[in-house]
Amino acid sequence: MQIIISGRHFNVTDEMKAQINERLTGILEHKSLKISTVRVILDQEGSRSLAEVIVNIKNHDIEAKAESYDMNESVETVIDKIEIQVRKYLDKMQDHHRERFDKDIVEASSVEDEEMVEEEDFA
Known part of the structure; x- marks a missing residue:
């Protein structure tokens, strides 16, 4: 992940760059984010x-x-704001996969139930 910090009409100090790098790295270090x-x-x-x-x-x-x-307040x-948006993005990604996983479980259990009913009919 490459973090580019630039200033317009403003000289960004090394201290401010370090602070921004530290905060953003902490927020954006999640494994599933392909940044x-x-x-x-x-x-x-x-x-x-x-x-x-x-x-x-x-x-x-x-x-x-x-x-x-x-x-400093703006930063x-x-x-x-970025932290909130990243959290929402990750929640959407996790919910999407969770929904598919839940559907597979429901379908598998309904197939097993149908097979058990058919076996009982033959017995």
């Missing part, structure tokens, strides 16, 4: 601070934006 790149764009326009994160997952992109008057907010 190619993570792009973090920090923008300072006058007194407004904008933070944007784009996570490129195989067949899916997750994006979040946050704006405030403090850059924290956007990372929290």
